[in-house]
Amino acid sequence: MAEAKDxxxxxxxxxxSVVVDNANGWFVKYAHPLCxxxxxxxDHAVFCRAQSDVPEGHIAFYLSCVNITQPEIMARNKVNLxxxxxxxxxxxxxxxxxxQVLEGKNDIPFCLFxxxxxxxxxxVVYRDVMHLRGNELNDEIREAQGQKTIEICMKYLKxxxxxxxxxxxGPGSLYARRGPKDGELALDKTLEEQVAxxxxxxxxxxxxxFHYRGRKYILKITAEE
Numbered sequence: 001m002a003e004a005k006d007x008x009x010x011x012x013x014x015x016x017s018v019v020v021d022n023a024n025g026w027f028v029k030y031a032h033p034l035c036x037x038x039x040x041x042x043d044h045a046v047f048c049r050a051q052s053d054v055p056e057g058h059i060a061f062y063l064s065c066v067n068i069t070q071p072e073i074m075a076r077n078k079v080n081l082x083x084x085x086x087x088x089x090x091x092x093x094x095x096x097x098x099x100q101v102l103e104g105k106n107d108i109p110f111c112l113f114x115x116x117x118x119x120x121x122x123x124v125v126y127r128d129v130m131h132l133r134g135n136e137l138n139d140e141i142r143e144a145q146g147q148k149t150i151e152i153c154m155k156y157l158k159x160x161x162x163x164x165x166x167x168x169x170g171p172g173s174l175y176a177r178r179g180p181k182d183g184e185l186a187l188d189k190t191l192e193e194q195v196a197x198x199x200x201x202x203x204x205x206x207x208x209x210f211h212y213r214g215r216k217y218i219l220k221i222t223a224e225e
Contacts (some may be wrong), residue, residue, distance in 0.1 A: 008058060008078065009162040012042045015057025016157065017077065019048045020064050024205060027064035030146035034061075037154055061153050062115060069115060080115035081156065082122070083149045085130065088113060089172025092120035097130075097145055098200045099175045106132040108145075112152050114165045119174075123165025126152055137223055138202050178206075185210040185219070 008014070016038050018031050028049075035045035048054050051065070051073050060077040062069060074080050086096040087109035100108050108130040116122040130148045132141065156163060183206050185194055201208040203220040210217055 006162055010160075013044045014059060015044045015046065015055065015077075017046045017048055017054050017057055017060040019051060019054055019060055019062045021049065021051050021062075022064050022066045025064040025066075026142050027146060027149065030150060031063065034150045034153060037150065038157065041154065041157060043157065059157070063149060063153075071117070074115060079162075081125070081153075082113055082115050082120070083152055084111050084113065084120055085109070085145060085148075086111065086175070087127070088120060088124055089168045089170050091175055092172055093175035094177040096175055097141060098178060101132070101141065101200050102196050104196065106134045108132065110148055110152060112156060113168075121168060123167050125156065125163045125165045128152055135199075135223075137199055137221060141200065180206050182206075183208045187212065 018035055018038070020027050020031050031047050035047050038045035044057075046055055046057070051062075051067060051069055054060055054073055054076055056076045058078050060074075060080045062080065062082050065082075069080070084092075084096060085108055086092070086100070088111045091099070091109075097108055110126075110128040110130055111124045112126040112128075113120070113124045114122040128148065128151075130144055132144065136144070183197070183201055185197065185208055187210060198208055198219070198221050201219070201221060203222075208219040208221065210219070
């Protein structure tokens with residue numbers, strides 16, 4: 001099997017799918033530059049907004065996806081990969097960058113792993129780290145995350161031979177899904193205690209807010225250089 005994979009790996013152009021099935025997926029902005037880099041490297045790139053649109057091909061990157069990928073979809077490509085911003089098996093699940101910023105971390109681990117049916121459980125191909133200063137706001141954090149994701153995907157595609165993944169070990173941990181209610185500020189905490197929550201607030205989709213005397217107040221944050 002490995003020998004057969006190596007044969008197709010070296011034969012360009014390969015068909016590479018970039019899949020972002022989240023309706024409000026933050027990675028959509030970066031999917032187009034990634035597809036352009038894939039084309040410049042000599043492969044055929046397909047951008048898919050629904051998993052049902054994934055064509056038969058060679059490699060599929062599932063980036064910022066929220067739906068479970070069914071076996072029949074995975075079977076359309078020889079390799080299916082996910083780029084996840086945690087030190088797997090720790091930090092499986094949702095919004096790993098957001099959770100780690102809230103934990104006070106500035107060095108955010110990244111993993112590129114081969115997709116399996118279990119949640120974020122496949123063999124890890126690469127481990128990398130995204131470095132933050134600690135004062136970035138949401139758009140800047142997303143920019144760093146987007147560029148690191150593109151970098152890792154392109155590194156994979158440029159390998160001379162098919163990269164092999166290493167199985168994950170240990171029980172790991174799970175991050176829960178976040179929603180609009182998670183942006184609520186606490187009036188009994190100091191501003192300094194809640195800077196991290198303000199940093200990860202999405203001014204358009206998930207702004208920070210607080211309740212006071214029967215009214216809900218929305219806070220939108222920007223920074224000056």
